[in-house]
Amino acid sequence: MTKSATSHLLPVFARVDLGFERGEGAWLIATNGERYLDFTSGVAVNALGHAHPYLVAALQEQATKLWHMSNLFKSPDGERLAARLCEQSFADFVFFANSGAEAMECAIKITRRYHAAKGRPERYRIITFEGAFHGRTLGTLAATGSPKYLEGFGPPLDGFDQVALGDLDAVKKAIGPQTAGILIEALQGEGGVRAAPHAFFKALRQLCDDNGLLLIFDEVQTGMGRTGELFAYKRLGVTPDVMPLAKALGGGFPIGACLATAEAASGMTPGSHGSTFGGNPLAVAAANAVLDVMLKPGFFEHAQKMSLLLKQKLASVVDRYPKVLTEVRGEGLLIGLKAVVPSGDLVNALRDQKLLTVGAGDNVVRFLPPLIVTEAEIEEAVQRLDRACAALSGNQLKQAAG
Numbered sequence: 001m002t003k004s005a006t007s008h009l010l011p012v013f014a015r016v017d018l019g020f021e022r023g024e025g026a027w028l029i030a031t032n033g034e035r036y037l038d039f040t041s042g043v044a045v046n047a048l049g050h051a052h053p054y055l056v057a058a059l060q061e062q063a064t065k066l067w068h069m070s071n072l073f074k075s076p077d078g079e080r081l082a083a084r085l086c087e088q089s090f091a092d093f094v095f096f097a098n099s100g101a102e103a104m105e106c107a108i109k110i111t112r113r114y115h116a117a118k119g120r121p122e123r124y125r126i127i128t129f130e131g132a133f134h135g136r137t138l139g140t141l142a143a144t145g146s147p148k149y150l151e152g153f154g155p156p157l158d159g160f161d162q163v164a165l166g167d168l169d170a171v172k173k174a175i176g177p178q179t180a181g182i183l184i185e186a187l188q189g190e191g192g193v194r195a196a197p198h199a200f201f202k203a204l205r206q207l208c209d210d211n212g213l214l215l216i217f218d219e220v221q222t223g224m225g226r227t228g229e230l231f232a233y234k235r236l237g238v239t240p241d242v243m244p245l246a247k248a249l250g251g252g253f254p255i256g257a258c259l260a261t262a263e264a265a266s267g268m269t270p271g272s273h274g275s276t277f278g279g280n281p282l283a284v285a286a287a288n289a290v291l292d293v294m295l296k297p298g299f300f301e302h303a304q305k306m307s308l309l310l311k312q313k314l315a316s317v318v319d320r321y322p323k324v325l326t327e328v329r330g331e332g333l334l335i336g337l338k339a340v341v342p343s344g345d346l347v348n349a350l351r352d353q354k355l356l357t358v359g360a361g362d363n364v365v366r367f368l369p370p371l372i373v374t375e376a377e378i379e380e381a382v383q384r385l386d387r388a389c390a391a392l393s394g395n396q397l398k399q400a401a402g
């Protein structure tokens with residue numbers, strides 16, 4: 001047989017026929033020279049936009065010094081990054097990984113081990129929520145629990161009990177002698193920018209305290225400023241025991257982290273977990289540089305201001321095109337636009353207008369601009385949305401007439 005594939009990349013992604021070679025802030029330049037306004041940020045990763053000069057310099061400097069050296073030795077820059085993340089959060093310890101799913105795996109292991117170390121190894125089950133997304137490894141896939149992702153991969157990892165988002169009675173019923181913890185996204189990203197009420201998070205905290213369970217907030221997408229605070233739990237006013245991070249942590253360089261209190265991490269001992277690349281010096285340099293920028297006074301105020309502006313302007317477009325759009329939701333710059341037309345059609349129509357967005361569950365289109373987006377860029381994006389909606393309304397009229 002001859003090799004006939006036109007692409008040798010494993011065909012697991014439905015890729016758009018469009019490639020990019022360069023980025024500048026909120027803009028991407030395609031291989032054909034066309035400029036696109038990027039409101040995907042690499043799916044909530046490029047929080048500081050593309051080619052941020054400070055990040056570029058930090059990575060270039062580190063590249064001349066040390067790329068990799070394993071976890072056999074001390075890591076002064078890793079120590080510093082971990083200390084800064086703990087100083088900014090509830091946590092006492094940080095494990096560095098390379099992706100969101102790996103940070104989540106660490107969270108699951110910490111949670112199970114916590115109870116085992118206390119002499120309760122039978123407590124290994126974790127309560128999760130419908131519409132969740134926690135990753136694509138076999139463990140995080142089981143936590144995600146979506147049949148469409150699990151199909152064909154054999155029996156899912158045992159130990160997850162899924163209930164409806166926001167259903168406190170269902171959570172109470174699901175708690176049993178084998179329950180180890182509760183895992184929830186501070187705001188569901190992939191699931192369609194769906195939020196449970198603040199009171200629900202407070203009630204989960206109380207249930208965990210009453211039953212000796214660990215509360216895990218998956219902040220892989222919401223963390224590192226996406227919802228207008230460094231971590232979304234600060235906005236909720238509820239503190240977790242364990243918190244995986246990834247997407248924006250390295251500003252585009254792959255790095256994940258699992259944060260935990262000393263109590264939650266009390267089962268983790270030398271040899272109980274590991275990663276060859278975790279805490280790689282290049283990744284740590286990138287993340288330290290991201291923090292340098294984000295912790296400057298005014299950074300989150302800017303993101304919050306842009307959030308308000310974007311939400312207001314999107315709401316007025318929703319009002320103008322009720323046959324195309326129905327609702328604006330989300331926090332900070334994790335904004336969802338619930339569509340009436342198929343969300344994929346809206347993503348395509350926006351791309352025709354050279355505005356890049358990301359689909360999500362529940363027929364939602366995510367607007368994920370970099371946190372450094374300007375007022376002018378938001379105006380531009382909203383004008384492009386308006387034109388896309390006009391084009392989609394025109395199609396609907398044509399369909400109705402024909």
Ligand SMILES: *Cc1c(COP(=O)(O)O)cnc(C)c1O
Pocket residue numbers: 099100101102104133134135136185189190218219220221222246247
């Ligand atoms: C993206 C995401 C993950 C998985 O991260 P990967 O880096 O793709 O493994 C896990 N949880 C949430 C909430 C995410 O948004």
